[in-house]
Amino acid sequence: KLVPQCASGIRVSGNAEAMVKTVALCTGAGDSLLGHPLVRDADVYITGDLRHHPASEAQENRLHGHGPALIDVSHFASEWFFLDTVKAVLEKKLPGVSVSVSEIVTDPWDFVVHPS
Numbered sequence: 001k002l003v004p005q006c007a008s009g010i011r012v013s014g015n016a017e018a019m020v021k022t023v024a025l026c027t028g029a030g031d032s033l034l035g036h037p038l039v040r041d042a043d044v045y046i047t048g049d050l051r052h053h054p055a056s057e058a059q060e061n062r063l064h065g066h067g068p069a070l071i072d073v074s075h076f077a078s079e080w081f082f083l084d085t086v087k088a089v090l091e092k093k094l095p096g097v098s099v100s101v102s103e104i105v106t107d108p109w110d111f112v113v114h115p116s
């Protein structure tokens with residue numbers, strides 16, 4: 001399922017040419033897990049809502065060989081992709097219960113202003 005268009009796009013901090021063998025993923029806002037061993041040992045960490053200072057500290061750690069490249073996506077987009085799977089699991093576990101996935105985009109950002 002395609003993710004609806006989000007204004008913020010995708011931000012990346014890291015070497016675009018680096019080999020990736022392991023990826024850590026946290027949907028929603030995940031900068032609180034930047035120090036977690038599974039995240040620190042990954043080549044790339046994908047999450048949403050990364051704040052400036054935690055991302056800057058993670059970048060410093062990576063430059064000293066202790067942490068992943070970062071991919072920061074919209075909080076909404078990071079959760080949207082698995083909703084159909086959750087729906088299927090719930091329907092299987094709860095026969096007779098009707099489960100719907102809303103099509104409403106709840107990303108609070110409407111647009112990005114690019115300097116001209």
